[in-house]
Each structure stands twice: as C-alpha cells, then as structure tokens.
Amino acid sequence: MSRRLPPTASVADQREDGKLHAPAAARNADAICAVLTDHAPATGRALEIASGTGQHVVAFARALPGLHWHPTEIDPARRASIDAHVTEAALPNIAPAQPLDATEPDWAAKWAPVDMVVLVNLLHLVSAPEARQILNGVASALAPGGVFVLYGPFRRNGALTSDGDRRFDAELRGADPLIGYKDDLAVAGWLRNSGLEHGGQIEMPANNLALVARKPV
Secondary structure, X not given: OOOOOOHHHOOOEEOHHHOEEOHHHHHHHHHHHHHHHHHOOOOEXXXXXXXXXXXXXXXXXXXXXXXXXXXXXXXXXXXXXXXXHHHHXXXXXEOOOEOOOOOOOOHHHHOOOEEEEEEEOOHHHOOHHHHHHHHHHXXXXXXXXXXXXXXXXXXXXXXXXXXXXXXXXXXXXXXXXXOOOEEHHHHHHHHHHOOOEEXXXXXXXXXXXXXXXXXXX
C-alpha cells in the first residue's frame, strides 16, 4: 500500500534515539487501553497492525502483561521508532517490529493463529476494497475465540458528525478520492462477512469509535 496522504493524516515528531512521537497516540492511549483491558484475553499472542510510532504497543504491553505483543508497520522509519520505544520501555512481552502490509492478500498466513488483533487509525487511510482485505485477513489470523479491536474515526450511519471530521475527510479525499472515513454500519457488515461476530461499538474521545469483534469458537 503506497499513496499520497495529506500532512494531517499522520503527525509525528522526531525525538532522540530514533523515536517518533505522535501527539494523537499520546492522547488516546489510555482510552484504548481501557477498551483492551475490558475485552482482551488474559494470555496469548497479540498482533498490532500498523503500529505507527510504537507508543501504543508499549502502552498496551504495559497494561496487558499476560499478552505477548507483535507490532508491525509498513514504514521502515516507523519500525525503527517502534523498536526504540520498546528498548526504552524494557518490557519483556513485546517482539521486535516486523514489516506487514495488511492490504496484501494472504498476509495472515504468516501470523495465524493469534489471540488478539488491534488496529488503530488505518481504515480511513485505505480504500474500501483494501479495508475489506484487511478485515478478511484479521479473521484468518485470529484463533477461534480470538478478539479484534478496531479504533478510529467513522461515519455514523452514513453521516459525518463533527466539523473536524468533515474537514479531515475532505482532506483525505482531496489527496485520494478512494480513501476517507468508512461508515460504521458498513464496517460492521464487513466484519460479519469476514466470519467475525460483531460485538458492538464504544464511543471514544475526539468523536472516535472502538469496534469489537470476536472469531467464533
């Protein structure tokens, strides 16, 4: 997956020792951790798709020490940042960052089975067919009973519900008309079509949503 995105799509500042720092990741980490704590299995393997700077996976691993976390990222500079954050945190339950483009077919074969998959702030940056490919791969990668948590901005029943969302969605579609906010009801249908049981959605800060799904046993 390679495309031109507006500068506002992913804001991160360079810090020391190769670390990148995204203000949005710092703001939403606690809220996402709370959702994961409520829904995650106690033990097992957890895959994070598009781990970004690495701030999130460190927070997740600290909040859920019974899971062994596997961060992934398509961008080499961000993989370096992930590993720098992990080294600084010195947590024993995070593997080195691995390359992964989850829009590619059959990506799940390398990772299955995992007990949890987490995906934060990616679906609005890919096309609808790519989003469905990602969700199909998540369903294939999950072990029976495994949990998927999806976080990000969404249309609500077809509508953009804040001025900030309307502005950001327009910026995304101006850069690439195939991307932009996905509809929450459409994504729930895609989850069911992939073979996952949609477990509902949770209102999150900054008008975001967390969607939770589970693979049947």
